Amino acid sequence: MLELQEQLRELEEELKNLDDDHAFSNDSMEKLRVRSRMADQHAARQEYQARRKRPRTDQSNRGIGSGENHKADDEEQAQQGNNPILSERTVLLAKIEDRLLRYDKILIKARELAEFQRPNDRDWVNVRGWFWNNKPLSNEQEELFIQMKDDLVTLKPRDDSGKLDTWIDYAVTILPKCMNKFFVNTSPKGFQDPYLRFTHTGRVEKIAILVVVLIIIFLLATPVFIMYRITWDSSRTSTFLNIGLLIVFSLLFSASMGLITKAKRAELFAATAAYCAVLIVFIGNFSSNAT
Incomplete structure (x- = not known):
């Protein structure tokens, strides 16, 4: 060039x-x-x-x-x-x-x-570990490129995977051997490497989806139940307590979205705004029923 x-x-x-x-x-x-x-x-x-x-x-x-x-x-x-x-x-x-x-x-x-996707920290560390254990290149200078993360690309990226998948995959490694057999996939035929472990991607994704669903249910049901109990008392400070709960759970929702998903800023802003709107609707309904 x-x-x-x-x-x-x-x-x-x-x-x-x-x-x-x-x-x-x-x-x-x-x-x-x-x-x-x-x-x-x-x-x-x-x-x-x-x-x-x-x-x-x-x-x-x-x-x-x-x-x-x-x-x-x-x-x-x-x-x-x-x-x-x-x-x-x-x-x-x-x-x-x-x-x-x-x-x-x-x-x-x-x-x-x-524009190609860069490898995440987990994949990069795994590849470096494989190079360290197997040493496929005879010259150490030829292996220096593996240390340059910004110059590497992922040929088959996992678009839907986020930090939650990485945490689950790490948790599988520390489970007892009798329990992690459900998540460990069999090695390809003719490929045996004692330092390499194949994780069943489909099962890890199902566990991640289950965790996300439970978190969403918790973030929706818990504030609604607490607001209902506070509004039922019909005290003067119930409105301020509901607003405080709205702020706290909105922060928890946005933090959860940012940690367990790959949501962009615009998507995170839209999801948090919709979550706040749902809670505001519940606050209004509870207040009208209480009066």
Whole structure:
């Protein structure tokens, strides 16, 4: 990419020098070449015709190198005879276009590569542990790339997995061997590694979904029940207590969403606002019934 940038800079500098030579020339036809493509092509054809009519001196007077010069002139004439006559400016623009298209293609590929998902801490630590135990590369310098987390990408990311899945997966490792058999998947046939353990992803996701459902039920049912008991007393401070409960449980809800899911800021804001609206509706209903 940097090489193409330098080539583009050199070609653009050559084009600028050519434009300056024509623009500041004393010949009016040369000045016209900068403003008109037809005039530039016409001047290029005239230059080509002038080169063809250039007289050749005798080979004996020009020395040994004249044969090579005549050969180069013949090759140039043959090439110009097969192809249309192009001006120097047109050739430079074609070269700039070619380099620019190649540069844009590499730039787009680099942008697509940058959009790939980076590995999470759990996957990165697991891969580093596998490298440490198996040492697949003979040279330690060749293994330094595994320490550069920001330069690694995940080929098969788990979009729905969050920190909760990581916590459950870690909890499986500390369970007794008789209990974690339910979560450990069998190794592929012909692949035996004492340092490697395959977790049953589907079962871990089911446990994570169950935990999320229980948390949601707790965050919805608990404040409703407490607000109902407070409002039933019909005291003057019941409204302020309900507002305090609303703030506390809204903070718990947003913290839970941020920790156990991969919700973005906008999604977290919308979910918290909807949760607050539900609790406010309950507060209003309880207050009207109490009165």
